[in-house]
Amino acid sequence: MNSPLNIADIRKDYKLAALDEETAGSDPLVFFSKWFSEAEAAQITEINAMTLATVDAQMQPHARIVLLKGLDNEGFVFFTNYDSAKGQEISACPQVALVFFWKELERQVRIEGFIGKIDEAESNAYFQSRPAGSRIGAWASPQSRKIAHRNILDLNYARYQEEFPDVDIPRPAHWGGYRVLPHHIEFWQGRTSRMHDRILFEKNESGLWIKHRLAP
Numbered sequence: 001m002n003s004p005l006n007i008a009d010i011r012k013d014y015k016l017a018a019l020d021e022e023t024a025g026s027d028p029l030v031f032f033s034k035w036f037s038e039a040e041a042a043q044i045t046e047i048n049a050m051t052l053a054t055v056d057a058q059m060q061p062h063a064r065i066v067l068l069k070g071l072d073n074e075g076f077v078f079f080t081n082y083d084s085a086k087g088q089e090i091s092a093c094p095q096v097a098l099v100f101f102w103k104e105l106e107r108q109v110r111i112e113g114f115i116g117k118i119d120e121a122e123s124n125a126y127f128q129s130r131p132a133g134s135r136i137g138a139w140a141s142p143q144s145r146k147i148a149h150r151n152i153l154d155l156n157y158a159r160y161q162e163e164f165p166d167v168d169i170p171r172p173a174h175w176g177g178y179r180v181l182p183h184h185i186e187f188w189q190g191r192t193s194r195m196h197d198r199i200l201f202e203k204n205e206s207g208l209w210i211k212h213r214l215a216p
């Protein structure tokens with residue numbers, strides 16, 4: 001079938017920058033912060049949006065966007081509903097992948113690692129920093145469940161607004177953060193003629209980061 005959209009003809013040559021081993025340094029989390037700051041300086045919108053891939057008990061992969069909400073020297077933090085589809089997949093298989101794509105800088109970062117829930121105190125602190133509407137939303141939405149009508153959400157929302165009329169809205173136990181502890185982080189910089197730069201950091205058994213260059 002001929003595509004009426006001419007998708008096959010869409011082509012972009014990447015020529016903004018290069019990436020070498022020396023620039024990438026020795027700590028990929030430090031280098032990630034540098035790239036993140038550069039993405040911020042370039043005023044890229046939604047720079048903290050990342051694809052999260054999980055695998056379910058039948059080995060079926062699932063991917064969706066979530067927002068990075070914290071980065072420390074251990075790993076990458078995001079928040080969600082622990083009872084959601086992704087929460088159940090993470091319980092079945094605590095190994096995930098993350099992907100960032102900052103197209104304006106012609107950069108991709110791929111992260112693979114183990115995932116676990118963050119401390120309750122950390123989840124509470126972040127939950128309380130959210131706008132009241134989002135906090136009510138966390139109570140009102142049984143994330144990933146099949147619902148018969150949009151109306152059900154609106155009724156749930158109204159019910160919890162009534163239950164928590166003040167600003168004091170507690171964090172539901174089913175909502176909180178996860179931290180991805182990386183063992184692989186790859187930095188990709190687009191180059192001309194598809195001869196891209198790829199620098200992979202791999203954590204060895206002693207916990208040291210070993211750097212490799214990969215063919216594009």
Ligand SMILES: Cc1cc2nc3c(=O)[nH]c(=O)nc-3n(C[C@H](O)[C@H](O)[C@H](O)COP(=O)(O)O)c2cc1C
Pocket residue numbers: 046049062064065066067068078079080081084085086087143144
């Ligand atoms: C830009 C963007 C940001 C999102 N951020 C989050 C997030 O931080 N946490 C979250 O649970 N879902 C977020 N979502 C919604 C998820 O992509 C997804 O629809 C939801 O988490 C349910 O996924 P699941 O059914 O696989 O668990 C976001 C979606 C988009 C498009």
